[in-house]
Amino acid sequence: MELKYGGDSVNKKAKKAVIIGGTAAGISAVAAVTAYATTKTLIKIALDRKEPEILKKIQARISGKKENDFIKALNEAGKRLSEKPSETIRIVSHDGKTLVGHWIPQKNAKRVLIAMHGWRSTWSGDFGIASDAWEENGCSVLYAEQRGQDKSEGNYMGFGITERFDCLDWIAWVRERCGTDIPIYLFGVSMGATTVLMASCLPLPENVHGIIADCGFTSPHEIWKYVVNHNLHLGFRIRGRIAEKMFMNMLHAGSDKYSTLDALKSSKVPVLFIHGSDDRFVPVEMTYRNYKACVSPKKLLIVPGADHGMSYYISKDEYEKSITDFWNMYDNLSMPISKV
Template identity: 55%
Template sequence: MNKTMKKALIGSGLVVGTLAAAGVWSYAITKKLVEIALDRNEDKSVEESKKHIAGNPETSAFIKVRENAAEKLEGSSYDIVEITAQDGIKLVGHWRFCKNPKRIIIAMHGWRSSWARDFGLIADFFYNNDCHVLYAEQRGQNNSGGEYMGFGLTERHDCLEWANWVSTQEYGNLPVYLCGVSMGASTVLMTSGFELPPHVHGIIADCGYTSPHAIWKHVVENNLRLYYDDMMSSIADEMCRAKIQVGSKDYSCPDALAECKVPVLFIHGTDDDFVPVEMTYENYKACASQKRLLIVPGAGHGMSYVIDRKLYEQTVKQFWADFD
């Protein structure tokens, strides 16, 4: 064997070894990221990872205000209800009544959060404006069943089940609005692709992303400072499919919104470092039905109501007035 051939073989061996090492690294990193994204696991390491993933830091003062609001909502009067999802998973909801309801809200919370945490601050607004509210607990979280979250891909079916359930209850003939924050927003937006029950009059989506694939890519590249290449994307898609029987690229909010027939109010803050405001612009553009857009300057992720409560409430009340 001549020297040139030896060098070629050694060189090709180094390339193969490097590629193999890169493949192992990509697989290991992606496996961990998908576990954080989808698995129910609630240990402290996951909570710490969430802080890095979310991007927007929260002040201790705001955290305290939010915790107090959550405790107040949890301590209010409501019925705990259960339904069974189409795949047999138990879903839990908190059915809070007002005295003379004019409409019903189905409220879907976000990723690794809770119904009281995400809606505690706005709960009094709902109550004081004559809304019965069904605060759903998303699958794979808290008291609902399921080993995995689905980033809206599976939760959209659950949201539809809740809409059907509400129609069987007292006051079930009232206008119903699907309302969500963050992953909950994407859940209700993906639900818009179904043929919705006739009593669903609209959707309110606060800081929703376009698709699981898009938000994972954004978070990995912008918040974790890693390169989300085609290899990682393909691995993540297949891992997602193995866990929840649907791939991260199989469906999206724009896909659903192209079929949407009910009015949608899109809300987002300009300073959102978790879900970029551009994703709401993309969702808004894709929406085939009547639509409205509220962009709140200076608001971070899920903070639009906190930053400009007056404008937020005015916009939502006008939406109700127009579509009840």
């Protein structure tokens, strides 16, 4: 005998519940598999040395930028910088990786810049647009190729988590080449900015006089979350957990266990923060948070209307003035000049 309730039998209701529950479980399983597959692809795009083919199709969506006059100017300036006479430098990092840099010295240099480029970029591509101004202002420049990119060794990019320690290795090379008195500044753009900010709390030598960080993000976890949510319009809750496990397996570090905010709470050197107000790749709010967290002397330049990495292009005069003022404030010009 079947018990009746509201016109349906209990058995029928139970069958429906089983069907609905099974369907929901099936949907959840499919969603989990899909999330894993998309996350694996995104992690390859984010970390792998080898650029996945799919990146070409979705790069504009990831960065929020399309081909425009700025990109053309950046490419032309990068080509000019790559063609300038330079000395190729090779060092062995603290963990045994061969890192490559490009040294362009100036006679009677006032200071040395160590320039760290961004994610899936190049030393000449990121800094060509500003390199002439640096040379005119008496800067010898060591353009580093970040690990996992270009000719530097490493299977993966670390979004600053692993690269921060490379700054110490490059500083040691500069001190050996130029002496221990000339002012050194760490200069980074995008992921390079995050790299130098994460290095701000490391045991930097006394002749490291400052850091200049242009459009840096706070941590791998936070920039991935922003890009996945805002630029790719995907959910991040499940993908974030999957990405964290993959990051840990690849780099033996947590993507959310360390940030620029942690480093800047112990920073001992002056920092100049720069960011464009209309950045669609790294939100300007991340630089505001970095600035607030920084306990050392600090300056802030926000360029109205500038998208990611475009601040120099949009407001060249203001950008150069902010940097030269920063140098003039912290160079200590009574120090001996460089040997090269």
